[in-house]
Amino acid sequence: MDRCPICDVAVRPENLLRHLNDIHPRHPDTPKLVERLKAEPGRIAARTPSRPLHISRLHVVIVVVVILLGIVTYYLVVSGSSPPPLPCVSGNGLAYHWHAQLTITAGGNGVTIPGGIGISLTCMEVLHTHNADGVIHIEPDTSAQARVYSIGDFFTIWGKPFGSPSRMTVNTTDVAPSSTVGLYNSEAIILEYASFPS
Numbered sequence: 001m002d003r004c005p006i007c008d009v010a011v012r013p014e015n016l017l018r019h020l021n022d023i024h025p026r027h028p029d030t031p032k033l034v035e036r037l038k039a040e041p042g043r044i045a046a047r048t049p050s051r052p053l054h055i056s057r058l059h060v061v062i063v064v065v066v067i068l069l070g071i072v073t074y075y076l077v078v079s080g081s082s083p084p085p086l087p088c089v090s091g092n093g094l095a096y097h098w099h100a101q102l103t104i105t106a107g108g109n110g111v112t113i114p115g116g117i118g119i120s121l122t123c124m125e126v127l128h129t130h131n132a133d134g135v136i137h138i139e140p141d142t143s144a145q146a147r148v149y150s151i152g153d154f155f156t157i158w159g160k161p162f163g164s165p166s167r168m169t170v171n172t173t174d175v176a177p178s179s180t181v182g183l184y185n186s187e188a189i190i191l192e193y194a195s196f197p198s
Helices: 013-023 030-039 057-079 151-158
Strands: 098-106 135-138 167-170 173-175 187-193
Touching: 013 030
Parallel strands: 098 187
Antiparallel strands: 098 135, 167 173, 167 187
């Protein structure tokens, strides 16, 4: 160990120059001491050569996973940024829990009503489907949500235009085709189209 010639503190030989510059930069003797110490061998620590950068498969996997998580997070934020057409609910139907059966044909052929309509990662809307069986679940949680929802509301959630069906029956009774027809419990609605709107 060396001793600082200014403050008499014990300092390692390779650190004495840095000590003088950091602790005593304004002392009048510092410039002369620094010049003298720089001339002495072993005062300045030799630099070790840097190791080349090594990237392992684990590093690549970690980076890929982080990027994928970022993309998924961005998708969730963007998809959740526009509010759904109808309120999100718990899925327990706290006000009531109704089921209406919807059947659609186009040119005499059945149209599949997919499961998961009105259900996303962040929201289950008051009107939704669980399976591809045409059963529309109507599950408001509050009295404010407990109103008569229409077939048009369901088509809005589905993202399909109601269009112009050629025939509409409600519980086997012909009615004038309209998107304002209400959805009630145990109701069966059949819509017939010449061509189902896409």
